[in-house]
Amino acid sequence: MAPPRPPLPPFDEPSALQKVQAAEDAWNTRDPERVALAYTEDSVWRNRDTFLTGRAEIVAFLRRKWARELNYALRKELWSYSGNRIAVRFQYESHDTAGQWWRSYGNELWEFDEDGLMRRREAGIHDVAITEADRRIFGPRPEEERGHPSRSSDQRTPAPPLP
DSSP: OOOOOSSOSSOOHHHHHHHHHHHHHHHHTTOHHHHHTTEEEEEEEEETTEEEESHHHHHHHHHHHHHHSEEEEEEEEEEEEETTEEEEEEEEEEEOTTOOEEEEEEEEEEEEOTTSOEEEEEEEEEEEEEOGGGOOOOSSOOGGGTTOGGGOHHHHSOOOOOO
């Protein structure tokens, strides 16, 4: 059995912000085994059109992901929380093996067990090709932006309007 992963539900704003920042920090390590420890042994995921169950599948998925999404850098932002659930929006940037840069936008719905492990993750993600000059996410979040919902990187540079 995995040790508890504070903060634990039910979430309030400070604890939800802390959980979101911890997830961002872990994903920015690009270490599949470390990331997987935040999920229950039988965690259920939907990531785009991929459905996964359990830590072993999560680790294998993340290894494949970061083998093709090079120089991956992520920002997550708290969108909402209630009880044992958190909703986030996020952006990340990476480039492929051909050197094309991408910015990926998405939303995630998270559900946690009583020990603070994520038992369900649903992610919808959309990719936009960008030039290297258009990049705005460079490595982990600067210290002055950590844990502050009003200081996320996407608020400094708004996304282009939808058609």
